[in-house]
Amino acid sequence: MSEELPQQTTVTQAEEPTIGRLVTEVSRDVSSLVRNEIALAKSEIQFSVKAGGVGIGLFAGAAFLGLLAIIMLSVAIAYLIHLSGLDLAWCFLIVFGVYLLLAALLGLLGLRSVKKVKAPERSIEQAKETAAVIKRK
Structure with missing residues (x-):
């Protein structure tokens, strides 16, 4: 077989x-x-x-x-x-004064603009919440 x-x-x-x-x-x-x-x-x-x-x-x-x-x-x-x-020296001083006033004005406008900047509060809060969740795990 x-x-x-x-x-x-x-x-x-x-x-x-x-x-x-x-x-x-x-x-x-x-x-x-x-x-x-x-x-x-x-x-x-x-x-x-x-x-x-x-x-x-x-x-x-x-x-x-x-x-x-x-x-x-x-x-x-x-x-x-x-x-x-006008005497030439006074003329140059006038031009200098105008530029000085313009620089002061731009500086003040820039300072006002910078003071409006705020911290990213929502991002900071979200980061704190994420850190808290990670600590719990």
């Missing part, structure tokens, strides 16, 4: 991966995804930093030329006042 063994359908390891292999593949894929995202962010940031640096340089140049223009305008105003017959 030859006894035939029932054929078992065995699944090879190549067909059905183990949990360990799946975890390894997922881990590898996630780390690859993270590396690719970091590389993309770096390339975008490098481009943005270069463009920002050029922009800052252009703003600095514009500010410098604007300052020179204000100085030239101040001299022109002083000479314009001098045409009224």
